[in-house]
Amino acid sequence: MSNNDYIERIVDEEALAEYLTEELGEATEYDIERHQAGHSNETLFLTWGDEDLVLRRPPPGAKADTAHDVLREYHVMDALQETDVRVPTTVLACEDHDVIGSDFYIMERSKGDVLRDDEPDRFADPESRQRIGEELVDRLAEIHAVDPEAVGLEEFGRPEGYIDRQVDRWHKQFDWAFDVTADEREVPEIEEIGAWLDDNVPDDHPHALVHGDYKLDNVMFGPEEPPEIVGIFDWELSTLGDPRFDLAWLLTYWRDAGDAEPAIPELVPTFTDREGYPTKGELVERYEAATGIEFEHGRFYRVLSVYKLTALCEMFFRRHLEGNADNPMYPKMRHRVPAMADWAMRIIDGEEPI
Incomplete structure (x- = not known):
């Protein structure tokens, strides 16, 4: 399965665009890219107008258990926004499965390096x-x-x-x-x-x-x-x-x-x-x-x-x-x-x- 085919499986791009328009306002630029180094939950990079965002959702077919509870993940990060803890800025959380078929949340994208295999x-x-x-x-x-x-x-x-x-x-x-x-x-x-x-x-x-x-x-x-x-x-x-x-x-x-x-x-x-x-x-x-x-x-x-x-x-x-x-x-x-x-x-x- 190609990356584009897989993205189509986990995101209804048209429905998501309608949701983002309703919540964030219209945008002239819209793009979705899957983060290949994601772990148990799916991570997608979104461009919405001049905003660089990240969408997190469970993998397709996952049960609604704590191992893939993205709304729980959103909840803790949202609670930590005003603390010293370095969490990304939260944007939206959605439990309406009519949008992309699962719970998901959106946060601002951070810029930098993740040290996985080597140091920069x-x-x-x-x-x-x-x-x-x-x-x-x-x-x-x-x-x-x-x-x-x-x-x-x-x-x-x-x-x-x-x-x-x-x-x-x-x-x-x-x-x-x-x-x-x-x-x-x-x-x-x-x-x-x-x-x-x-x-x-x-x-x-x-x-x-x-x-x-x-x-x-x-x-x-x-x-x-x-x-x-x-x-x-x-x-x-x-x-x-x-x-x-x-x-x-x-x-x-x-x-x-x-x-x-x-x-x-x-x-x-x-x-x-x-x-x-x-x-x-x-x-x-x-x-x-x-x-x-x-x-x-x-x-x-x-x-x-x-x-x-x-x-x-x-x-x-x-x-x-x-x-x-x-x-x-x-x-x-x-x-x-x-x-x-x-x-x-x-x-x-x-x-x-x-």
Whole structure:
């Protein structure tokens, strides 16, 4: 299916134009482009007159569950507009499926670079690299400093028991994947890792607004120097929960010089081991200083983060085996998942301290 054919499947361009005219006024220029690097929700770039906009909608055929709840994503970003958190400017939200066949929302488009596979040339020096790490931590600290009640998010989640529910959720996701993948190959370490997590869940944890997927390729750095984050994206998993899990997730996608070869190079960037980038330990120290939240039980949170990522990858492998995906990365999970289980075991055994 060509890109244009796929756009026609997910957007009724004429109906959307009528909606935009009604809400934003008439425009002489109108264009739609699909963002190829989008994740679970579809991301479309819109030109409407002299405005550059972004439309987010669920993938076609998705169920109306929290994994694709774009109106929830809009709600949290809209609530954060007057805070220090670097969110894009929200424009419209629509739950009328007569427009494009699903819920969707529109925000202003940010300009800059997302650091996914490498760093831009203007940041290829030790000072800029140091600042990239500092920006990541400082912006995460601003998220965790939000008073949910002050911005109308006091009912946005149930922070009590958040970590217990996370552990249980990823156990179940492994069970779902293994129903099919175990016939191809088994990963016996997963059961051991899951049991270790059950035995080491912290008795309590701090409560905060959490992003749920905070990492380097979910933020945008502006086009200027020095590096400055101008937008934080992909809020679909945000809730009220445990801020230490957000920090651990960030660390999972960060490499230090001297780290073992990456277990999942398709997803974890490898360039942060270059001269100038802060170490994982330095990121933690800066976070603790900025928030006053100690990264207690850090080994538990780091293991849970790798366990979660491994579960997602095993789910990819099931979808590949069932013929429900054509992503060339998914077949690689046959070997990547066992390597990731080894990664989690190294953290448990103390072989990968921060």
